[in-house]
């Protein structure tokens with residue numbers, strides 16, 4: 001009986017580690033993330049609330065960095081090689097409303113790709129703390 005209890009305890013401790021890339025897999029790994037970023041950035045560019053912010057941006061570069069960032073946040077085998085959120089968004093005068101517009105577009109992109117609700121929420125939860133570095137107005 002004691003041994004079973006010990007085994008259960010070990011499994012419980014190991015579970016979070018085993019599930020470490022659950023979000024990455026739920027997003028469809030690198031290919032799924034690349035596809036998600038394609039849809040997401042297209043939505044951003046055509047969204048009247050935020051689209052103009054991206055007029056001067058290097059879109060292929062942005063897509064690459066966003067893919068890396070989502071992959072890292074999802075627990076995937078990637079490295080983020082872009083600038084910090086505070087550095088890249090400094091001077092862009094981004095409002096809270098624009099931040100939420102971006103979150104909404106990401107949700108729509110994830111819905112279109114049939115990403116499980118639980119996985120969607122985990123990715124969004126990873127982005128939430130960035131609000132203080134992105135919003136400056």
Ligand code: HEM
Nearest residue numbers: 050053054057058065066082083088098099102127130134
């Ligand atoms: C959680 C929210 C956000 C995340 C995770 C995010 C992520 C990123 C990343 C990874 C880059 C590229 C970094 C690099 O080139 O090194 C970037 C650039 C950029 N972001 Fe965001 N971003 C967010 C919110 C926003 C919002 C709300 C806006 C505007 C409405 C915005 C506008 C831009 C623009 C215009 C660039 C390109 C800047 C340039 O190339 O100089 N971002 N963002």
